[in-house]
Amino acid sequence: MSSYNMDRSHRVVINTAHTRWQPSPAKGVWRKPLEREAAESGQVTSIVRYDANSAFVAHSHPNGEEIYVLSGQFEDEKAVYPAGSYLRKPAGSTHSPKSPEGCVLWVKLNMFQLNDNDFININSHEQSWSAGLVDGLSVKPLHSFGLKNTALVQWQAGTKFSRHVHPGGEEIYVVEGVFEDEHGSYPAGSWIRNPAYSQHSPFSTQGCIILVKTGHMV
Numbered sequence: 001m002s003s004y005n006m007d008r009s010h011r012v013v014i015n016t017a018h019t020r021w022q023p024s025p026a027k028g029v030w031r032k033p034l035e036r037e038a039a040e041s042g043q044v045t046s047i048v049r050y051d052a053n054s055a056f057v058a059h060s061h062p063n064g065e066e067i068y069v070l071s072g073q074f075e076d077e078k079a080v081y082p083a084g085s086y087l088r089k090p091a092g093s094t095h096s097p098k099s100p101e102g103c104v105l106w107v108k109l110n111m112f113q114l115n116d117n118d119f120i121n122i123n124s125h126e127q128s129w130s131a132g133l134v135d136g137l138s139v140k141p142l143h144s145f146g147l148k149n150t151a152l153v154q155w156q157a158g159t160k161f162s163r164h165v166h167p168g169g170e171e172i173y174v175v176e177g178v179f180e181d182e183h184g185s186y187p188a189g190s191w192i193r194n195p196a197y198s199q200h201s202p203f204s205t206q207g208c209i210i211l212v213k214t215g216h217m218v
């Protein structure tokens with residue numbers, strides 16, 4: 001597959017619970033593409049599944065790799081990363097990933113800003129929630145650089161957030177529960193890419209946890 005969903009002026013919503021796993025170059029490693037520049041290079045966002053005892057060839061990340069471990073346990077020569085781990089491997093880093101027990105990951109490749117060179121390995125399950133901007137919202141910050149922010153946000157059932165603009169765009173992956181706004185309802189596994197200067201009034205009737213990135217689409 002060549003370029004897919006790369007016009008970031010367009011809103012995209014994909015419920016990955018309803019899309020098919022596609023084979024990768026490595027046996028036992030599967031992907032659900034969300035956006036990609038080219039078949040095996042450039043900017044890519046995808047959900048990746050490692051079957052138990054699978055591995056991916058040693059590779060480098062010319063412009064960085066960002067990972068959130070959704071389930072199972074991911075591993076490379078540096079460490080073992082349980083579910084809830086948020087990882088950043090900066091430009092030029094290399095590794096040989098594998099997963100003895102199997103795992104599912106959210107992965108973004110080759111989108112690091114210049115000089116964002118920190119290796120990050122956070123186990124979000126060991127972080128505590130901080131109060132968010134309105135009652136019922138709580139936050140675990142994961143990464144900030146320039147105008148870009150990445151965080152986990154928990155919505156208690158019945159939480160409503162004010163209408164707001166995303167000057168640098170917004171990308172959301174629904175980890176648990178159901179996230180909503182006036183445009184739709186997004187169950188766990190949904191990926192939403194809201195373009196720069198889009199607006200919405202989000203809420204969650206039943207509660208949810210979302211992984212959110214803002215400021216990276218300018």
Ligand SMILES: [Fe+2]
Nearest residue numbers: 061065095097
């Ligand atoms: Fe990698």
Ligand SMILES: [Fe+2]
Nearest residue numbers: 166170200202
């Ligand atoms: Fe938003």
